[in-house]
Amino acid sequence: MPAAGDSIDATTLDRLQKMVGDKVLREITELFFEHTPGRVAAVRAARDADDLPGAAQALHNLKSSAGMLGAKRLQQLAERMEQLARSGGDDESPWPLVEQLEREYEQAAAALRRVGEDAP
Amino acid sequence: MPSVLIVEDSPDQALTIAAMLKGAGFDAHTAKDGVDALEAIGKHRPDVVLTDLIMPRMNGLELVEALTKQYRAIPVILMTAYGSGEIAMQALKAGAASYVSKNRIAQDILDTVNNTLQVSQARREQARVLDSLRETEFRFELDNDQSLIYPLIGYLKEAIVNRVGYEDESQLTQLGIALHEALLNAMHHGNLAVSSELREQDINLYLEQVEQRRSTAPFRDRRVELRASISPVELRCVIQDQGEGFDPAAVPDPTDPANLEKPSGRGLYLIMTFMDEVRHNESGNCITMVKRIDAAGPGGA
Numbered sequence: 001m002p003a004a005g006d007s008i009d010a011t012t013l014d015r016l017q018k019m020v021g022d023k024v025l026r027e028i029t030e031l032f033f034e035h036t037p038g039r040v041a042a043v044r045a046a047r048d049a050d051d052l053p054g055a056a057q058a059l060h061n062l063k064s065s066a067g068m069l070g071a072k073r074l075q076q077l078a079e080r081m082e083q084l085a086r087s088g089g090d091d092e093s094p095w096p097l098v099e100q101l102e103r104e105y106e107q108a109a110a111a112l113r114r115v116g117e118d119a120p
Numbered sequence: 121m122p123s124v125l126i127v128e129d130s131p132d133q134a135l136t137i138a139a140m141l142k143g144a145g146f147d148a149h150t151a152k153d154g155v156d157a158l159e160a161i162g163k164h165r166p167d168v169v170l171t172d173l174i175m176p177r178m179n180g181l182e183l184v185e186a187l188t189k190q191y192r193a194i195p196v197i198l199m200t201a202y203g204s205g206e207i208a209m210q211a212l213k214a215g216a217a218s219y220v221s222k223n224r225i226a227q228d229i230l231d232t233v234n235n236t237l238q239v240s241q242a243r244r245e246q247a248r249v250l251d252s253l254r255e256t257e258f259r260f261e262l263d264n265d266q267s268l269i270y271p272l273i274g275y276l277k278e279a280i281v282n283r284v285g286y287e288d289e290s291q292l293t294q295l296g297i298a299l300h301e302a303l304l305n306a307m308h309h310g311n312l313a314v315s316s317e318l319r320e321q322d323i324n325l326y327l328e329q330v331e332q333r334r335s336t337a338p339f340r341d342r343r344v345e346l347r348a349s350i351s352p353v354e355l356r357c358v359i360q361d362q363g364e365g366f367d368p369a370a371v372p373d374p375t376d377p378a379n380l381e382k383p384s385g386r387g388l389y390l391i392m393t394f395m396d397e398v399r400h401n402e403s404g405n406c407i408t409m410v411k412r413i414d415a416a417g418p419g420g421a
């Protein structure tokens with residue numbers, strides 16, 4: 001089982017590794033590193049422009065990509081923010097959560113890097 | 121090796137899903153949206169399409185609608201997530217075969233794809249079995265009740281669609297109209313012996329006489345027998361009444377344009393136009409009608 005920090009769900013990552021193998025898992029992780037910062041930045045830009053639909057779109061993709069790699073906390077936060085963005089931010093705005101989203105991404109990325117280094 | 125086309129705008133998710141499927145022995149390809157997918161399918165037909173719902177250019181619902189029109193045989197599996205529930209419902213109504221939640225994709229994807237392929241394969245296998253089906257026969261004995269005719273036609277149309285996979289709606293409608301005319305002739309002119317001349321003269325009197333004779337001996341005891349046989353090449357209907365018959369040779373030529381406007385010739389004209397073969401027995405109380413089933417449709421090879 002890949003060693004993962006608490007921001008990563010080891011069961012999900014382990015299952016994925018068994019399905020696709022180490023080499024492809026590394027490729028998937030690299031693509032995640034390549035695309036996710038842009039999505040996080042898009043959420044920040046949406047906040048600056050008060051663009052809820054734009055944020056919902058970026059969060060929708062971010063959430064699923066994180067979920068596939070077992071980045072559970074990032075996935076859950078993105079989904080919560082997507083819900084808030086889609087409901088129009090009336091009861092609660094997703095914007096105060098943007099910094100937390102950035103931190104969660106950094107932690108998930110660090111944990112995934114550690115897994116990559118530990119892998120054969 | 122079954123082939124799967126994955127339609128997903130997120131490159132890392134597309135690679136993940138493709139890798140999961142390749143690892144399980146599938147031939148997996150990716151397209152980044154619905155427009156790309158249609159282009160890819162035009163070049164290489166996959167066994168199943170797995171699509172995201174929220175995508176730029178052409179979304180999952182639009183893709184399902186396009187595939188349902190152009191490639192009915194390719195099953196579509198939706199990949200759902202929070203935020204795409206509404207569009208997923210619409211896509212399922214529009215013809216998608218199944219769905220898998222992105223939250224559980226690693227756990228569920230292989231089962232969902234395999235299950236969908238097996239169901240789709242079973243339908244194709246059924247088509248092979250239907251090739252071996254030689255004939256299905258039905259025999260109905262009808263009271264002289266006109267209201268039975270439409271439901272009976274509906275039943276036969278469904279049987280043709282289900283048993284031989286013939287789905288040309290316009291041809292099926294024409295077939296239904298021919299059957300309707302023939303059954304009505306057998307009930308009204310055959311069993312109840314109400315003349316078509318009376319119909320031409322006074323439709324109300326005609327209908328009155330029909331109603332009256334339906335409860336009067338000997339007319340009320342007469343039955344119409346319909347024997348229908350459906351095979352992959354033809355539908356054959358034999359409609360026999362228990363009336364005194366008529367001289368088919370004495371009927372004005374229904375294909376003569378001069379007779380087209382006569383209400384009494386109309387039924388036979390429609391029957392002769394829509395059916396490929398029509399003949400009466402000598403005593404004129406039995407009509408045999410044959411419609412050849414041409415998979416290529418009207419005017420086809």
